Every structure is written in C-alpha cells, then in structure tokens.
Amino acid sequence: MKDDSPIRFNYHTHTRFCDGRSEPEQYVQEALRLGMHSLGFSAHSPLPFDTPFAIRWNEVEEYCHTILELKQKYADRLPIYLSLEIDYIPGISENFDQLRNAHPLDYTIGSVHLVRPGDREGLWFIDGPMAEIYDSGLQELFDGDIQKAVSTYYRYLNQMITGQRPTIIGHMDKIKMHNRGRHFTEDEHWYIQLVEETLDNIQASAGIVEVNTRGVYKKRSDDLYPGRWVLQRIQQRHIPVTISTDAHRPEELTAYFDETVKILAEIGFRSVMYIKDGKWKEHPLC
C-alpha cells in the first residue's frame, strides 16, 4: 500500500483473551472489510491477582500463538502485529523487559489503570466502568485528596515511561475520565505542571503518545485521551503520536478514527506514527 493511502490502522485492541469480545480472527476479518492498513493485538498483560480485565498467565502462550498464526495466515493481505498493553504497578506488575524477552512482541503499550498509594495497601481503579469506584477509591486510599491521588497516578506513569520504556504511552490522561470537572479542573496550575513533566519524560524517552478515541465513542469522556490542550502541547514539542481506538469489539476498530485524524490536522500535526514493514514510520496527515 502506498503512503498516500487513507490512514486506517489500530494497534490497541482487546479480544476474548482479556476483556474484549470475539476471537482475534473476527477482528482480522473486520479490518480487511474496513480496508485497514495494519492491525495490532494488545491483550492486557497478566497480573498476579484476579482482575476483571487482564489475560490469565496460563493463556499468554496461547494468545501469542494465536496471533502469530494469524500473522502468517494473512501475511499477503494484512500486516498483523503482536503486543501487550502492560500494566505498571510498582512492586506488583511484571518488568516490561521480562515480558519482552519471554514473548516475540512487536511493540508494547504501557498503561496505568490501578494506582497504588504510597502509604497504605490497596489499589485505586481509575479505569473502572463506574465513577462510584473512582470516588470510593479516592476517599478510602487518598482521604479524598484529589491532588495527592492524581499526582500519584502521574508519578507512576512517569516511572513507567522512564524505567520501562514502552513503545507507546497508553491513554496518558485517563485519570480525568471519571473526574469530569468534579474534583479538579485541568487548568489548575498543579495539574498543568504534572502534564508538562510527563511530556518532558516522554520526549526524553522517545516514546509515542497514543491518541485514544475510546472515551469519546463510549461517551465516558468529553475529549480524547489526551485532551486537546495536551495535544497542542505535544504538537508544539514535536512528540510523535499514533491513533488507536482501544477496541474491545471488532465493530470498534475504527470508531472515531477519521474524526481524530481531522482534529490532529486542525491542531497542526503533520503526521501520525504507524507500522510499515515492521518499522514505525510517519504517515503524513495531508
């Protein structure tokens, strides 16, 4: 496919191996139907305790095997890539290198969904289906101190960026999802400071920022992850971005994708990152 082809790819997808629906092959079929350029699978990495979303340890081999088989089967029709969306929880989650060494991952997505407070036991689930879970975690684990809680999220995100070096930084400001202006606003000085520090680290680590559309099409967020003002800062700093939909069903493979391309072009981005022949390249936006 030529570089001036329409931009349609997705490297952040979840199948029945974790919390998604459908077999991986159904995603491949849908990607072919949509004329997508390439497709990456990124099951939630296994964790040492039960979660409603992560792949189980004993299924990781089968997952990798399944994706690698699809890669071969569709080699002449659709480039397919193997990945994991790896959780970062200091002292609990697997070292990213361990997973990279154990499995032939084409790239990694690093994300923080569970925040461990520095001074007590427990995990704050910032990405749950309900705002009530976010609110009760904020109360119980951080005594309702939103600045402390959000700062802890960003501290771990930054540790992950500098220490684990994922290829892609997943939904970097997802902490805002259940906030919706209730506990803090994004124009508060301390919050802007946290975002700027994060961008400093992303720049230094040469990571790719994911522009994740899921919050918008699931109507859980009024804006993309990261939001527009953060994207403006990213563009000014020339940090590379890629677009993904964080699909949990085949029909979500390109949800809000074309709209996001337009938004990025309006902000001033000239290109987005995609994988061509196994290598990350820039795809021009116009």
Ligand SMILES: [Zn+2]
């Ligand atoms: Zn995620």
Ligand SMILES: [Zn+2]
């Ligand atoms: Zn995801």
